[in-house]
Amino acid sequence: MSDSDTDEDFDQFVDRMSDLTENDSAQNRAGEEEGDGSVALEFAGGPETRGLRTTATSDSLGHVTASEGLSVRRGDHQIIGYVRSDTRDALRLGDYIQIPYPGRENEAHAELLTEVIEIGYEQRADIDDKSDIRRGIDGETIDERQYVQAAELDPIAIVEGTDEDDLERSTVDRVPKPFTQIYEATGDAFLQTGLNLPDSGPFVGHLAVGGERHPPDDPLAFQLPDGTGSASTPAIYTHTLVTGSTDAGKTHFTKNLYRQLATDQTYEIATTDGGTEDRMLGMVIIDPEAEYSGLGDDPNAGDLPDDVRRRLERQGIEVGGINTGACGLHDLQTFAPVVDGKTTPAINNIREFGVPFELVRSNPELIMPFDPEPPTREAIRDCIRSYFAAAAAPTYDGFIDYLNDNEDALQTRHDINQNMWRGMTRRVDKGYFSDVFDSGTQSLTDISNELFQPGRVTVVPVNHLGDPEDMEMRLVVMAMLTYIVENKLATDDPDPNVADTPLLLGLDEAHEFLGDTSTVQTRSIVQSFRRIAKRGRKYNLGLALVTQEPTDIDDQIRSQLRTRIYLQLEEEIAEDVPIPGRYAPEDLATFSQGQAVIKAPNVRPVEIRGLNHPVVRHD
16 A cells, blocks of 8 residues: 555544544534433533533543553552644643543542653554655654554542532542543642642742643642641741752742741740740741842832732732831841951841850850860860859850960869860860850840841841851851750750740751761751751741752751752752652753742642742842
8 A cells, every 4th residue: 555545544534533523422412402311422522521520621632541551559550641633732741631530429529630741652553754755744744643642641639529619639549431531630729629739828839830830821829838727737847948059049939938938927836934825937047148138128120010019919929028018017137147357248227246155055066166086075065164164254265264274273173184185275276266256246145035036037147257168157157056946945944035936947058057967066956957857846946948959968857858849950969869759850950940849748749930020129
């Protein structure tokens, strides 16, 4: 048979099937009008398809096929959809598809929500397409009708009910019927129920497919659980990771997320006086690049057009600087740590504070940014205890003077030999300790009621102290982290400003401070964070860690970050990251700015897209 004969036969087959479809539909419609009980058969969608109702509002994309198997099983499924030639251009990897089930007596209407995880072509017959003389391969026109397009569908959940306000989600335990029509899932209520998305809470981004917001006309908001309704634990206490490479949009994304948390919502907290109170969230943001003070101001002119602002506000998205009155009772204050020889950042209305040596009383590890031998470590601790017992107004310089003035007595009291003494004093007598401790006119402990309070967003820029590797910056950041965690964990006389405030601790460049355990100082803080990360709700402390090196964060801490947001990542980094869902490292490497994969507690990993515009000032 010639090529032209094959093409002619195929065209006749397509025309004949089209005629049959039209005739069957017409006959069934006529049967309905005559009341003979016939069921409408519509291949192009509609409220009734092969006797199966659907809540989908779109036309059918094709149908379920069983030609290569059709099954659901524990942990694995095989559902393939045949995609009609006139709908193929619309289908994308990651699209959400719904498939109706046959009705059951005395049971709610049910449909299966699935995701497209593979799309491919298969030959209809023994056709050779390796020649340019074949029909349809002329450089301008491609005849796809010679091929079948199939989509592998991954079941997500069964959605039961037809009333948008009363849908329920259940585990996939039924196989759809062969030839059942498949539809793009675009209904908000259907998607929200099937994906188990919260219907209230802080806005993170919009549901997306292939980088485009979904559904296209009215994208669905992805919100974090806020502890209301069926969400028993607010997402802030289950901890958040935002990761992405340089220029992936981490700061833009994170600023918009922080702004959504600055609301009048309250959180119940057990206070140190034995009672309970509902208090607003306090936020402390450690800012190595001095980027987050802009949270207090409106976006720069032109960054947020008026029509976009109005649209976001209609959607319930928080817009406007924290200090502009746009967010109710929250306010923002920038506090810069003072270090001798370092110039405070030029930020409007900035306040200063110093790190008191007093913190070393209960945290001697702060002056051990090294890993001494155990006898030396104990000698340092013994001398610190002796100094604080003797000093009325302890300072770092006073501690060094105390060591110099009481060398013989301390060696005798604590059984320290001369070699150990020299090793100890050499380690604790450092210029950067003197520069950091006790600088400025007011200390962290003096103004803790201002740094840590419900409704306050405290931004602590540390870029003026150098790079994260510089000892001044590391010591200041470690002192701040230690103070917060110590007073959240303490059971004996904690600072009530920390203990009695629901806190979110935001830490940019988190891998620089919560990964290394090679020194006593870093090991101590990592161990404390491991403890608090496991019981965030108990201690009313949530973590928001931002990094471009997620694998450098301590494994035990990272495992407790239950809301994980992956923006664009270089492939070599993404290869070592446990990317949720079915996304591969090469997928993340090609993401555009603001495109992300998110895994939140009790929610299937999905793709989202953050806002294109900043809702606060973003320079």
